[in-house]
Amino acid sequence: MDSKTIGKSTQSVWGGEGFDGKYIATPVVRSVAFAYDDVDRWEAVAVGEQKGHIYSRNTNPTVAVLEEKIRLLEGGEAATSFATGMGAISNTLFTLLKPGSRVVSIKDTYGGTSKLFLDFLPIRGVKVALYDTTDLDGLEACILQGCDVVYLESPTNPTLKVVDLSRLSIAARKVGALVVVDNTFATPINQNPLALGADLVLHSATKFLCGHSDAMGGLLTGRADLVKQVFEYREITGASLQADAAYLIERGMKTLALRIERQNSNAQKIAMYLQNHPKVADVFYPGLPTHPGHELAKQQMSGFGGMLSFTLDGTFEKVKKLLSKLTYSHMAASLGSVGTLVGPPRTTSHVELTDAQRAALGIPEALIRFSVGIENVEDLIADVDEALAKI
Missing domain, CATH: 3.40.640.10 (Type I PLP-dependent aspartate aminotransferase-like (Major domain))
Structure with a gap:
């Protein structure tokens, strides 16, 4: 076959x-x-x-x-x-890339990748152009400059922006x-x-x-x-x-397709729940019709993924309080596991960067990255709902 x-x-x-x-x-x-x-x-x-x-x-x-x-x-x-x-x-x-080469990328990349672009590649003589991820016309023009x-x-990690790959x-x-x-x-x-x-x-x-x-x-x-x-x-x-x-x-x-199917479904339901919660300021998930990249995601993706992020209507202190009250969502600096893992960029995706560098990349300090697992989604939502009620 x-x-x-x-x-x-x-x-x-x-x-x-x-x-x-x-x-x-x-x-x-x-x-x-x-x-x-x-x-x-x-x-x-x-x-x-x-x-x-x-x-x-x-x-x-x-x-x-x-x-x-x-x-x-x-x-x-x-x-x-x-x-x-x-x-x-x-x-x-x-x-x-070698000395004199030019690389064009987006501002919204994983923190370790950003560190390469901001520090390690420039000292090797590589020209780095990091462009606004959401400005597709400008990004295209930047590429066409050579x-x-x-x-x-x-x-993207952690704000789930969608890039027109084609x-x-x-x-x-x-x-x-x-x-x-x-x-x-x-x-x-x-x-x-x-x-x-x-x-x-x-x-x-x-x-x-x-x-x-x-x-x-x-x-x-x-x-x-x-x-x-x-x-x-x-x-x-x-x-x-x-x-x-x-x-x-x-x-x-061997179980990748099965896990992703469940994680796609769970993340969609959790994103929809968070979107309607009064203590949540913004939800970033391409499966939401309100997401700026939703239509593009529908074109180039067959599923919206098990990753989402959201910001609270408040400070980083509120983020710490919420995370400490979760039971089924564990604080850890990783993602993609069968178990739900959560954390802020300053301890997960962009821990290598300074506060100023994260701010320059447009990453809110009150952001929570949410790697959705394969648990029963009703339990995950109830867990988050209970934690939100306590802050």
């Missing part, structure tokens, strides 16, 4: 694992090196003329299953992996720029940036892909020539994904 016609849930379960009947669960291969009986065969594998594994910093059988799974789910030509999501982001940007890479994130990819192609999209929030179940014109798509696999908050990793897929370049950079910098983590992420991905 053509892999392009297979459903996302089937790909999540069986993608990359083969159908030779040897294994139902992917084996964890912890061996650092792989032995050969023949030097010629060993050399052929080492130089890429034949398939195989030499050393686990480079490739590993367990990791290869995970890489093939994300390749299939995103529709890429090739894939590679990293020890963390930031490993995927930083290795990709450091591979594609650049080497366009880096996008949609929906339009900006067309603009990037006009100036010969590469388009890289962080698809962590949407997941390949809800959105496929490669089909919208991107060249590369990456994930913090620690989040929704793993889904259980027990393993860290990053994944990249897209054009084979670009993936190969990033792989070669990662091979030397050593940000390799370990087999045990790859196994846990791959096992988590």
Whole structure:
């Protein structure tokens, strides 16, 4: 059967694992090196003329299953992996950008990514242009001025803005720029940036892909020539994904489609509840008809995701009070888990930035990021309702 016609849930379960009947669960291969009986065969594998594994910093059988799974789910030509999501982001940007290069991105990116744009890339001589995420015309014009890479994130972390990936990819192609999209929030179940014109798509696999908050990793897929370049950079910098983590992420991905379906539904209902609460000032969720990016999200996404955020009608002190009174929503600096996780940007997505930097990026201090889990939504809403009543 053509892999392009297979459903996302089937790909999540069986993608990359083969159908030779040897294994139902992917084996964890912890061996650092792989032995050969023949030097010629060993050399052929080492130089890429034949398939195989030499050393686990480079490739590993367990990791290869995970890489093939994300390749299939995103529709890429090739894939590679990293020890963390930031490993995927930083290795990709450091591979594609050199002194004198220009990268155009949006102001609303994950805090670690923003740190790269604000501090680490400029000192390497890379020209960085961060543009207002909501000004599509201006962002397009900024790209058309000329650049080497366009880096996008949609929906954005933590304010859930939606970026027109197709339009900006067309603009990037006009100036010969590469388009890289962080698809962590949407997941390949809800959105496929490669089909919208991107060249590369990456994930913090620690989040929704793993889904259980027990393993860290990053994944990249897209054009084979670009993936190969990033792989070669990662091979030397050593940000390799370990087999045990790859196994846990791959096992988590077997239920990805089911989890995302539930999280989409739960987040929609919670967003609708919050929107009507008198103590809530704003709700940011692309599934709401009142969201500025709602129509665009309907065009480029098949689901609105399990992430939302909201602001209280008050100060950060009120945020702290609310969070401390929640029972089923746990305070933690992560997202995408089966359990609901909450927190403000200053301790989660943008902890690396200063108060001034967060303000410059338009992130309200009274914002609460809400990563919706798979619990019964009635319990989650009742929990939030009870906490709001106490502040």
